[in-house]
Amino acid sequence: MDEDRTLDMNTLPSTPRDVPAARDAWGRFKLLARVGQGGFGEVYRAWDPDLEREVALKLLLPSPTGNGQTDEEYKAMLREARALASVRHPNIVPVYGIDRHDGRVGFWTDFVKGKTLSALLGSQGAFGYREAVLIGLDVTRALSAVHRSGLLHRDIKAENVMREEGGHILLMDFGLSTLPHRQEDIAGTPNYMAPELWQGKTATVASDIYSMGVLLFYLVTGEYPARLGGLSRAEATAALAQKRTLMDLRSDLPDQFLRAVGRAIETDPAKRFSSAGQLSEALAECIGTAVPVEAVALTPLPVEPPRNTRPWQLRVAVAALVLGAAAFKTPMVRGWLHLDEASKHAVVAGAPADIDAEYSEAKGLLSKSYKDSNLTEAITKFQDILKKNPDFALAQAGLGAAYFKQYKNDSSQGSLLDSAKSATDEALRLDPASAPALVTRAQIEAVGGKTDLAVRDANQALKLDPRSADAYAALGEVYQSQGRGKDAIEQIKQAIDIAPENSMWPLRLGHYYMLAGDLQDAAAQWKNSVRIDPQNTFALYDLGLVNMRLNKLDDAREDFQKVLSLQPDAYSYRALGTVFQLQGNYTSAAEMDEKAIELDPSDYQAWGSLGSVYIWSGDKHEQAEAAYRKAIELAEGQRRKTPEDAEVLADLASLYASIGNVESSLLLARKALGLSPDDPNISYSVAYSYEVAGQRSKAIALFAKAVARGTRGNEFQRSPELARLRSDPTFQVALDKAKAELAVDSKTKLN
Structure with a gap:
């Protein structure tokens, strides 16, 4: 019998022979990657075009006959899935839907980013009892909500409890809850199954309570009361009769905790806690608090920190917004x-x-x-x-x-x-x-x-x-x-x-000076922020950006290198790559962009930046076009998600211009400018599209507007693609006019 009978998103056991080959689509869902499989099914990271978001799609294995689930089985599963979808609780991964395609039943939930308790225990060792109690409180609250809805979980285990990146605990994988079972089936993960289930009895609230007790036992020891994987019913029943107590392994734990776990894993179901709520109350007493269970459940939940902040505007990649005021992490x-x-x-x-x-x-x-x-x-x-x-x-x-x-x-x-x-x-x-x-x-x-x-x-x-x-x-x-x-x-x-x-206050003051056009004062404040806290990567990064705008490229390079020594991230690699690009060190610039792509291969701007480096180097046009086309592919995916995002539209316009697709470039450029007419970064990108299209007068007006505000000044002066425009006498006239207008506007704002 498989040790893991359900779907585990964090482990990849060898694929059973009856698991179908990975597929590209199921119904309306695009399958992005298969991230796990088990005895009952497989789980995919998938794209839901209706919700326009990633989901976890769990496909049940075909029946042994190969005919798929019968209509009666599917209807029964559908009824239970609907009931499960109605369970709304902060510590439960919500179920969005269930359907059947190609003889396969599947249901989809949030795609949770984090680690299972099993993975955490494997990397850090056994949990302290206080942390185990706090986790147990979250899981029992979730389990109580499930039971109140008339459902059972039937597979509580460390692999089915996730700690999100924000620290929040989630109970997931209700695959067994929605599966039809015959009485003779053994459904669950062996080490967590209650003794009565091995005797062929029906799952109950008490059997879920037993699994909770085993989970707590496992969290503080890394072991189980009895190891049952691969045993027959008779062998498992005999092993359970001699199961270890928590006292056998951790006599140092508080008596209240030992008693709570011991009662939860009693052999006789009648001697266990009668509800998840009772177990929760016992756990709360272990850490000396009388906080009502449901009151704690009302505490707002941490939301996973975004993997990255808003992607940065650029024409030929990172240089686009890196040199603009809007790029500052302010x-x-x-x-x-x-x-x-x-x-x-x-x-x-x-x-x-x-x-x-x-x-x-x-x-x-x-x-x-x-x-x-x-x-x-x-x-x-x-x-x-x-x-x-x-x-x-x-x-x-x-x-x-x-x-x-x-x-x-x-x-x-x-x-x-x-x-x-x-x-x-x-x-x-x-x-x-x-x-x-x-x-x-x-x-x-x-x-x-x-x-x-x-x-x-x-x-x-x-x-x-x-x-x-x-x-x-x-x-x-x-x-x-x-x-x-x-x-x-x-x-x-x-x-x-x-x-x-x-150190955050001078950082913010530097931002205000930057918005007012006072680059020197902004730089002074960010230096002060770094003096107060040398590890403030925001201040170091912003100092690097302003040094780029002040044409202090060696200083900027040093600033970004310090950031990367403290906290490597794709943005800083791209920024450092831009410095190398502006200094003519195209080999190092390409290396930095490649590092950024390695950290985030889905970042279209990093691919665009790499294309820019190849163009500037003068001898890698084929590689440049390949990088641009990859950037376009990724950016188009982003546009489908956010069709009114002016930055994405402007970036795409520039990228299409870079491969000579003028028609698509101008269409997107006009829409971007209409959505955000006063953003100098948008103006710069759109100007590039007009220049490639041969509409020089429009390009000059927009470039002057952007460059006057300091946007991508170094890039503009060094770009080989803009050499002819820079030498056009009408550009200098337009630039002088734009600077004069900006000076009047800045004075008005400060007063």
Whole structure:
């Protein structure tokens, strides 16, 4: 008998002989990759064209007769799948649908990015009992929701519990729940199966409770009460009669935990906990908290941090936005927010003694959010605190702030903003005078265009805590969104005066100077940020960008190399590649682009950048066209997802121009410019399309507009493709005019 009878997305056992060969499509789904298989089926990472998102598609194996499931079996499965789809719980992977094609039944769910508990235990060893308890609380909450819906899971195991990249625990793989079974079938994973199932009895709530007990046993030991894989029913029954207790392996564990696990894996089902809720209560007592199970379940969930922030604009790859103001990793993009200093040592009445220290640690991670893992860890810590004490208003406010940061990382994920609102509202319900929560609410209101309300909340936070650097910074962000650049600068200076040790504030001030066109002042602030915290990769990156715009290419190269030594990422490799390209070192430039592609092969801009390097080198036109066509293929995929994205359209226009497809280039260029007429990066890309199409006058007007604002100036001056346009006398006239208009506009904004 197979040790793993269900689908495991993190392991790839050898393919059973009855598993069909990998396929390209199933129904409307495009199958991208087969990521796992087991005794009952296989799982694919698939593209759902209706939802326009990746899903996990689980296809059940054909019946032994090869005829597929009968209509009666399919209808029974459909009824149960519908019931399962109705189970909505934060710790359950939602089921979106079930269907039958080509004699195969399949159902699809969220495609979760993270690691199973089995994989985590394999890499880090056994869990501590407190962590096992916290995981158990999440899983039992999910299991309770399943049971309340009249369903069973029937295959709870470490391979079927996922920890997302954001730290959230999810119960998944309900494959057995939707499979029809005969009484004589042994359904489940042997090591987790209750004794009565080996005797041919029907699965019940009690058998799910037994599996939960085995899961907890496994998490803290790495072993099972009895190893049953490959045994017959008689052999398994005999082995279970002599199964080990948790005390046999971990006598150092607290008595409450030993008793809870021991009761869950009692041989007699009547002696086990009667419900998942009872088991959850017993687990909660193990860590000294009386937090109601369902109350904890209301805590907003961490959403997986995006793999990357918004792709960066470029004409011939990374150089496009790398040299533009919009490319900077600034507070406008990242949404930095920190809790007020006055609340640093606040202790909530009734909280465990260590909560204050945990809160301070989580808050410290937020103040260094330039590292994604810091933000992820902060979210996990805030959630752990709230599991111990859901009335801790400051932790609730911190969680809201963390969600808002994630939303600013990727504003396409509206659920992040909803989570930020939920956590912030809860913090204000617990403490209406919470200055940190008011600060976050002000930022939420600002992104929603409610700037008057945002100003009101930020000022209210300052009344409650006049020493809140966060409140001053939030007020500055609102002013910046209103076009009040000078006022924004004054507010962030106040934040710096209050918290001069926080490297994020000069980082933000540098951004405001950058938007005002003050490159030297921006560079000075980013240098100050690096002085305060040499590991602030945001500041180092932005310093590299401004040094590129100031034509300090050696300094820029050093800045990007420092970033890569601290935290390698595709963006920094592309930026460094751009420096090498501008310096004429095309071999090194290509190497950097290739490293970026290795980290993210789906990034069309990296492929476009590689094509640019080949063109500039002057002797690799075939390789350049191949890279451009790969970039076009990937960018077209992105356009299907976001057809009104001006950046994607402008990039595609440039890429089509690069391979000589003028008709497609101009069509996309005009649409991009119509969607975003004032973005200098869009103007630059569209200008390139017009130049290739022979429409020089239109190209000159748009290039002048972009270059006057400092967008891709180095690229423009060095690009061999734009040599003729640069020598056109009318271009200099247009550029002088654009600079004069910009100077007047900048002066108006500062005043």
